[in-house]
Amino acid sequence: MYRVILKIFLAFSMLAAIFSSCTRYYHIEANTFVDSKTIPNGFHPGSSFAIHPFEKEQTFLEKEVSQKIEQILVDKGYHVVPPNKADYYLTFSISMTSSTHIVQVPEYVPGKTKTKKGSYGGIEYEEEITEDGDVIYVPEEQTLYHGELIVIAYDPILYKHSKEDSKIWEGTAINSDENKDLRQVVDYLLVSLFEYFGKGTKRSIEVEIQENSEEVKKLRDQMVGLLRSS
Helix, strand or coil: CHHHHHHHHHHHHHHHHHHHCCCCEEEEEEEEEECCCCCECECCCCCEEEEEECCCCCCHHHHHHHHHHHHHHHHCCCEECCHHHCCEEEEEEEEEEEEEEEEEEEEEECCCEEEEEEEECCEEEEEEEECCCEEEEEEEEEEEEEEEEEEEEECHHHHCCCCCCCEEEEEEEEEEECCCCHHHHHHHHHHHHHHHCCCCCCCCEEEEEECCCHHHHHHHHHHHHHHHHC
C-alpha cells in the first residue's frame, strides 16, 4: 500500500511540475503590405518618421503606444522627428473587440461505487468497488477579446494630395484570447508587427511570442526608464 501511495504522489508531483513550468504564448496574426516600387529594400537606415495616431486627439494609451513605437524605431536605427522634417509619416490605431462562443469543455464524472459481499474461509466480508469514471463534454460560454494594432507609413509629399495613394507600408497585428487588458496585449502586438517593418509578408502569418518574451521585457523596461528620467 505504501508503495502505491508513493507512486501516486510522485506522479502528481511530476504533473504539477510540468504544468507549473508551462510558458504561455501569444499567437499573433500578422499581415503586412509594402509598396515595393517606392521602398524595394524597405526603409533606409537612418530614415526619419513622424508618429501620430489616426485620431487627432490622443488618449493616454495612445500616447504610451506612440512612445513605444518611437523606442522601437530608435532601436532599429531610425529617427523620430516633427512632421515638417520627416521622411515618412507613421500613423497607428489600437482597438479591442469581443465575441462570445459556446465551447465544449471536458468534465470528469466519477464512477459509481458498489458494495460487494462475499466470504472467504468462512469469514464474511464487504468490499467497495468503484467503477471507472467517464469524461463528458458540457457546453460553456467563452468570451474572446480581439486586440488589433494597425500601423501605416505614408510618403509625406504624396500625402498632401491623396492620403490613400501615399501609403507605402501597412501592417496589422491581431491577438485573440481571454486577455481583455489591451494595455498589456499591445506590447506583444508591437513587437510582433515591427519584426516585419518595411517588409511585406505576402500572406497572413502567425507569430508565436512567449509571455515572458525578452523583447517585450526590454520594451517595458525602456518605458520605465523614460518615466524615471522625465
